[in-house]
Amino acid sequence: MSGRPALLTEDEITAALTALPDWTREGDSITRTVEASSFPAAIRIVDSIAVTSEQMDHHPDIDIRWRTLRFVLLTHSEGGLTSLDFTLAGKIDEAVRAGA
Template sequence: MSRNRLTEDEITTALADLPDWHREGGAIVRTAETAGFMTAIRVVDTVAVAAEELDHHPDIDIRWRTLRFALSTHSAGGLTGLDTTLAARIDEILRSTA
């Protein structure tokens, strides 16, 4: 996974493989509902471990059982392969806690 900015075509292709994500400006965003607050916190804990492994950290908003993730590579000034890689990992984590 690269820290180089993705082209518009690469972003479109990546989002086709990440149907729960959408673009908001220079970020990709996903909202997810969990079973409850403690499940949401467990998801955030697991995402934190994955983010540390990639050295790439999402913006996460927690509202009771609703989580909102926003990914962007600020150092690159836009979206990179790190964002799409972490988005796919977040999807896996959410599926495993469903």
């Protein structure tokens, strides 16, 4: 086995999403949109997630529009969703709750 993350089955994805109610499935990815209290707060959230993402060596696609952040997760190398995406989604939720 190569150590690469395995694509999740549809049942595994459905189960994982029940634990992440703020995330939505969009094709081969999951997404979440967040409204921060201010632009600097939005950047602090992104900065916090950047550190975590580097530690995991797994990076979200992030769109920043003033106070609105949109996160898109998928494992590009596998062409779909793996456990890495759901682990990172949980860490993004923690950063959002903390307001970074």
